Amino acid sequence: MTKQLSLLGFFGTLLIVAALGIAILREPARQVQAADDIRVAAVEEGLDLYATNCVVCHGAGGEGMAAYPSLDNEGVRAMDAEDLFRTIERGRYNTAMAAYGSEEGGIFTDMQVRSLVTLIQDAPWDAVAAHVDELGLTPPALAVAEIDAALFEQVAALEDGATLSAGLDVYATNCVACHGANAEGSTLAPALDSEELRARLTDADMTRIIVQGVPGTLMAGWERALPAADIDAVVALIRRWPELSAAGIALPAIEAAPIDMSPAAIAGGSKLYDLLCTQCHGIDGYGTPLAPALNNQTFLSQTEDAAIQQIIAGGVPGTTMPSWGGYLTEADIAAITAYLRSLEATAPAMAAP
Numbered sequence: 001m002t003k004q005l006s007l008l009g010f011f012g013t014l015l016i017v018a019a020l021g022i023a024i025l026r027e028p029a030r031q032v033q034a035a036d037d038i039r040v041a042a043v044e045e046g047l048d049l050y051a052t053n054c055v056v057c058h059g060a061g062g063e064g065m066a067a068y069p070s071l072d073n074e075g076v077r078a079m080d081a082e083d084l085f086r087t088i089e090r091g092r093y094n095t096a097m098a099a100y101g102s103e104e105g106g107i108f109t110d111m112q113v114r115s116l117v118t119l120i121q122d123a124p125w126d127a128v129a130a131h132v133d134e135l136g137l138t139p140p141a142l143a144v145a146e147i148d149a150a151l152f153e154q155v156a157a158l159e160d161g162a163t164l165s166a167g168l169d170v171y172a173t174n175c176v177a178c179h180g181a182n183a184e185g186s187t188l189a190p191a192l193d194s195e196e197l198r199a200r201l202t203d204a205d206m207t208r209i210i211v212q213g214v215p216g217t218l219m220a221g222w223e224r225a226l227p228a229a230d231i232d233a234v235v236a237l238i239r240r241w242p243e244l245s246a247a248g249i250a251l252p253a254i255e256a257a258p259i260d261m262s263p264a265a266i267a268g269g270s271k272l273y274d275l276l277c278t279q280c281h282g283i284d285g286y287g288t289p290l291a292p293a294l295n296n297q298t299f300l301s302q303t304e305d306a307a308i309q310q311i312i313a314g315g316v317p318g319t320t321m322p323s324w325g326g327y328l329t330e331a332d333i334a335a336i337t338a339y340l341r342s343l344e345a346t347a348p349a350m351a352a353p
Helices: 002-053 081-090 110-122 125-134 149-156 161-174 195-200 203-212 228-239 241-246 263-276 297-302 305-314 330-342
Strands: none
Touching: 002 110, 002 125, 081 110, 149 161, 161 228, 161 241, 195 228, 203 228, 228 241, 263 330, 305 330
């Protein structure tokens, strides 16, 4: 009996040792699977956080919007995770990048910030863009002037035409919505083809404005979005714009997608305006001490629909005008624009004091 018990104990020990061995062999694979499950969960959470908070600056697919930098590049993906965490948590001083960490006054917990870090470093950006589109949160396309090859050839024929061509390309892609197709200015931004401006500002002054932006206006700092060579090319273009005019070179007018001006669209925009905009811009858009009047001929007649949409989507850095692009769909923004446009026929000639 004792011998049988000893044999049972021996075999039992062998089974335990074998089970432990199998468990040890399986442990690395289990740990890899667990880590992968955590990563997938973090990406899923990060997707919704990104869609509702980040797309208006960084784009639906991380491509960057206007002056705001791209995230879909190897430089960002290769960043140390802790550095990226601190950037999201604390923001970047003197830029539009606010602090999002709860301990810094933001809205994200540490876990949510880490989910965004995982998304930025691991997720395929085409899948992110598709998810943002499914949610209806893709920001309106930026207004861009289309330049054909023949026009570029005209510019290239001028003295140092390569620099002017580079500057014109950057201008057409990033500046026309506010400064006008041919730098004539608008209610959003001053004319750049101006002898007064060229006399008043040195090249260093222009570079500083482009790099740093102008607080309280739509002019954001472009330092992180444009390389120094592109900024230098734009400065050269502004300085030499009269040469383009003398050569008969002009950018085509921006063709913006038409806004739905149906009664249903205007009614929907009116409802959204009452909910979101009245507190600052006043009932019927007549303005308050917090924000300017929108219901006036000066603003409505001189501001294109695409520009109004961009203001709503991107906000105005350094002011109380927030960016609504992460919270409103493109259709919502278009509806608010339709409502404002519907006021134009009866709008006062000037804004109320």
